[in-house]
Amino acid sequence: ETGVTQTPRHLVMGMTNKKSLKCEQHLGHNAMYWYKQSAKKPLELMFVYSLEERVENNSVPSRFSPECPNSSHLFLHLHTLQPEDSALYLCASSQALAGGGDEQFFGPGTRLTVL
C-alpha cells in the first residue's frame, strides 16, 4: 500500500443519496487529484488541487463537488448521482504540481456503485 489512503473502499448508494469520499495522503505532498476509472476506459482526470486551491475542474458535472481543507485531505462530495457514475474513484498526490516529472502516487480507490 502507498502513503495515500481512501475511505470507504466500497460504496453502494441510491440516486437520491448524498455521500462523501475521503482521501488522505501521508507523504507531505502539495498536489492532490481525483480520477475516475471506468471499465475498459482510460483514467479520467476530474479535479486537481495545489496547496488547497483548485486548479482544474475537468468538465465534471456539478453532482460531484470536491473539497480540499488542507494539503493532506481531499474529499469528493456526491449527490443525485446516475448509474453511469458507477466506477472506481482514485485519489492521487504528487510532491509538486508543475512539471511532468513528479510521480503521482495513487490511493487504493473507492469502488462506487450507483443503483
Added chain:
Amino acid sequence: QKEVEQNSGPLSVPEGAIASLNCTYSDRGSQSFFWYRQYSGKSPELIMSIYSNGDKEDGRFTAQLNKASQYVSLLIRDSQPSDSATYLCAVTDNDYKLSFGAGTTVTVRA
C-alpha cells in the same frame, strides 16, 4: 484532446519470455512518458518514466521512446506470473495533466 492508444490485449506470454507493450500518443508536444502497472482490484503504481528518445532500462523493464514516431513501448524480459497485470501508458506535455491509455492486460502463463 490528447489521445493515448494502447492495445487492450490480453497479451499472453509464457513464463520467461519477453512481453512487448506499445503505446502511441497524439500530442506532439508531449514531453514526459510513464508506465503504470495495475493489478486487478488495486491502484496504479509507477514502474517506469522516460523523458528522452532512446531506451531506459530498470531491472527486467525497458522503456523505449521515439518522439518522431510518437510511440513509447515497454519490454518486460524474463516475464514472471507476478507480472500479470494491466499496464497503463500515460503522457504529459509537462503540466500536471496526465493523459492515460486504457491499458494493456498482460497474462504470463506458468
